[in-house]
Structure formats: C-alpha cells, structure tokens
Amino acid sequence: MAVAIASNKAANEFLPDSFERFRLVTDASVLALVPDESEPILAQDAGVSPEGAADLVAEARTIDHETARVSLPQHAGDPGSAVFHVPVVLGTRRLGTLSVLRSRGNAFAPQELRGLSRMGRLIALTWASEHYQQERVSLARMLERQRIADDLHDDVAQLLFAAQIQLDQVLEDPGVDSGLVDSLARTRALLTRADSTIRSEIAQLARPPAEEGLVDRLVDVVDGVEQEFGLPVHLEISGEPPGPEATSRAAAETLLRVARESLVNAAKHAGPCRVAVHLECDHGSRLRLRVVDDGLGHREPVNDEGHHGMASLKRSARRHGGSLRVRTNPGGGTTVAVELPV
Numbered sequence: 001m002a003v004a005i006a007s008n009k010a011a012n013e014f015l016p017d018s019f020e021r022f023r024l025v026t027d028a029s030v031l032a033l034v035p036d037e038s039e040p041i042l043a044q045d046a047g048v049s050p051e052g053a054a055d056l057v058a059e060a061r062t063i064d065h066e067t068a069r070v071s072l073p074q075h076a077g078d079p080g081s082a083v084f085h086v087p088v089v090l091g092t093r094r095l096g097t098l099s100v101l102r103s104r105g106n107a108f109a110p111q112e113l114r115g116l117s118r119m120g121r122l123i124a125l126t127w128a129s130e131h132y133q134q135e136r137v138s139l140a141r142m143l144e145r146q147r148i149a150d151d152l153h154d155d156v157a158q159l160l161f162a163a164q165i166q167l168d169q170v171l172e173d174p175g176v177d178s179g180l181v182d183s184l185a186r187t188r189a190l191l192t193r194a195d196s197t198i199r200s201e202i203a204q205l206a207r208p209p210a211e212e213g214l215v216d217r218l219v220d221v222v223d224g225v226e227q228e229f230g231l232p233v234h235l236e237i238s239g240e241p242p243g244p245e246a247t248s249r250a251a252a253e254t255l256l257r258v259a260r261e262s263l264v265n266a267a268k269h270a271g272p273c274r275v276a277v278h279l280e281c282d283h284g285s286r287l288r289l290r291v292v293d294d295g296l297g298h299r300e301p302v303n304d305e306g307h308h309g310m311a312s313l314k315r316s317a318r319r320h321g322g323s324l325r326v327r328t329n330p331g332g333g334t335t336v337a338v339e340l341p342v
Contacts, residue, residue, distance in 0.1 A: 001122045008133060011126045012253055016315055019043035022119065026112050029103040033088070033123060034060040035096035038248035039341060042319045048103070060085055060097040068113065072105045080105025084113060086120035090128050098123060149205035152198055160195040164188060214252050214287075215241045215279070221260050222277060229267035231275060239281035242342050251340045254316045255289050258324060261313060262291035262336040270295020270334065291336045313338075 004014040015033070020043045023031040030044040030053050040057050063085040073080040082102040088095045098120040102108065108116075167188040170176060176184075212220075215237055222233045259277060266275050273295030280288040310326060317324040322340035 001119065001126070005122065005126050005129055008129065010253075011130060012250075012257070012316065015041065015123075015126070016043070016312065016319065018119075022115070023100075026100065026108065026115075027102065028100045030056055030099075030101040032056055032060060032099045032101075033096060034099065036094065038250050039320045041250065045103075052101070052103070056083070056099055056101045059083070060099040063087060063097050063099075064094070066117065068108065070105055070107045079103055082107050084108050084116055086117050088120050088124050090124040095124060095127055145205045149202045152202050152205075157195060157198050157202065160191055160198065164191050164195065167191065213241060214255070217252070217256055218259060218277070218279060221256055222263070225260065225263040225267060229264070231263065231267045233263060234274070234276040236276065236278045237281075238278070241279070241281050248320075248342065250320050251287060251322075251342060254313065254320055254322070255287055255338060255340055257316070258313050258336065258338045259289060259291060261310060265310075266291070266293040266295060266334070285342055286339060287342055288337070288339045292333070294333045296332055310336075
C-alpha cells in the first residue's frame with residue numbers, strides 16, 4: 001500500500017487486493033472500511049451472513065477510538081468472535097473507521113493489531129494524497145482557463161477593438177465612396193458581434209468551472225472509447241441524474257470503470273457491432289448502468305476465471321453494496337448490468 005501511494009495510484013486500484021490479502025493472512029471473516037461520507041468497502045468470506053457484515057459496519061460508525069473486544073462462545077455451535085476497530089484520522093479530522101471481524105473467539109495478536117492500525121494510517125494518507133492530486137488538477141485547469149482568458153482579452157479583443165476604431169474613422173471620412181459605406185457598416189457590425197462573443201467567452205473562462213457530474217464523466221468515457229477504437233456508441237440517460245455532491249465517489253468510480261471496461265471489451269472482442277449504454281437514475285437512491293452489444297458473444301458463459309478486469313469490478317460492486325451481472329447469448333450479444341446505491 002505504501003508503495004502504491006508513493007506511486008500516486010488511485011485507491012480503487014490497490015485497496016481491494018490489499019484488503020483481501022490482509023483478511024486472508026489474519027484469518028478474518030470481514031475487513032471493512034467505513035468512510036463517514038460514502039458507502040463501505042468490504043472484503044469478506046463467502047460464508048459471512050449479510051447481517052453479520054451489516055452489524056460490523058453499523059458498529060464501526062459509532063467508534064471514535066481504537067477498540068478491541070472478544071466475544072466467547074455462548075452456546076453450542078457459537079464460535080464466538082473477535083472485533084477490532086481503528087478510526088481513520090487525518091490530522092484532527094476523522095474520515096471513517098477500519099474494522100475487522102474474526103468469526104471465532106480468538107483475540108487478534110499484537111502484530112495483527114499493529115498491522116491494522118498502520119493500514120488505517122495508510123488509508124488516511126491515501127485519501128489525503130488523492131485529494132492533493134485532485135486539487136492540483138483543479139488548480140492547473142483554473143490557471144489554464146485564466147491564461148486563455150487573458151490572451152483573448154489582451155490580444156484578440158484588443159485587435160477587434162482597434163479594427164472597429166479604424167472602420168469608424170473611415171466611415172466618418174466624407175471622401176469615402178457612398179457605395180462602400182453600407183459594406184463597411186456591415187463589416188463593422190460583424191466586428192462588434194465578434195467582440196461581444198469574445199468578451200462573453202472571456203467571462204465564461206474567468207468563472208471557476210463547476211465540478212463535473214456523473215453524466216458528464218460518462219459522456220467523456222464514451223467519447224474516449226469512440227475516438228480510441230472507432231466504435232460508435234449510443235448513450236441514453238433516463239431519470240434525474242444526481243449532482244456531484246449527491247453521488248458517492250466510490251459509486252461513481254465503480255460505475256465509470258464498468259462502462260469503460262465493457263465498451264473496451266466490446267471494441268476488442270465483439271467484432272463489428274452496435275453498442276448502447278443506458279444509465280438509469282432511480283429517484284436519487286440507485287444507479288443502474290447497462291452496456292449492450294449485438295456482437296459475436298461467447299460460446300460459453302463468462303466466468304471470473306481469465307476475466308480479471310470484470311471479476312475485479314464484480315468484487316468492487318459488491319463491496320459498495322451493489323451487483324454486477326454479465327449475460328451472453330450463444331448466438332451473439334452481451335449485456336453487462338451494474339446496480340449501485342448513490
């Protein structure tokens with residue numbers, strides 16, 4: 001994790017594998033990262049009940065300091081449990097809780113507790129690093145917009161203004177041929193419109209850009225694949241898309257990764273085909289994305305083995321409380337459907 005952070009990798013590129021490896025090496029049943037402002041990220045054993053994971057997440061939201069406890073077996077068939085919670089803190093600001101559950105009454109060893117505490121500090125550093133990189137990108141964009149606005153104002157707008165003054169002087173000259181006056185007046189009117197348009201653009205560029213919403217980012221993904229692979233894509237949006245402040249970063253990133261992975265797979269493996277992307281926004285509570293192609297399909301059902309990208313996305317969708325399904329038809333065509341909470 002430390003190496004990945006130093007390499008400026010995004011959290012979703014390395015946290016899932018790190019969580020699963022830590023869970024396995026500590027023989028834990030659930031490892032949960034519960035951010036204060038977004039959906040939890042879970043790595044869990046297949047045998048863990050949804051209620052058990054939900055109880056751990058609910059308890060994690062109430063923790064404000066490192067807490068370890070062991071519950072011994074209470075009756076026959078009860079294996080007991082061990083739980084450890086670590087608040088994820090950056091400076092004085094609490095960002096969430098990292099929690100681990102072992103479904104047997106064996107306390108975590110000191111080195112396991114130290115490892116989890118260090119992981120909590122690394123996660124805080126990860127989020128701080130991502131925020132810093134995002135701020136750098138935003139600042140660079142703002143500075144570039146300001147540079148373009150300044151250049152337009154200092155060069156283009158001034159040239160248009162100078163041209164208007166020159167025409168005014170010509171029009172005021174009584175010796176100008178009367179046949180040219182109308183033509184020169186129309187030219188000046190065009191210059192005036194151009195000047196007005198340029199100044200409007202300068203005002204737009206000087207205004208701080210609004211944060212891109214999910215739909216804008218999805219459009220960018222579709223445009224990128226169309227240009228990269230020459231694959232025409234039909235994009236359809238239904239429902240009221242949530243704004244940037246109403247969409248968790250985890251849900252948005254997972255959905256966009258599914259969209260790109262599905263489109264790239266269609267471009268590479270489906271042959272000449274038609275592709276459609278449909279985003280459905282369910283009253284601000286659920287997001288549903290379908291990527292459908294009518295290409296070659298698969299002779300056998302798609303499974304996770306040998307399809308690392310899609311398998312990773314399935315795990316990511318589950319960790320964020322959603323689901324991802326891939327359906328193929330033997331005669332051709334593939335549908336990738338993902339559903340996530342906002």
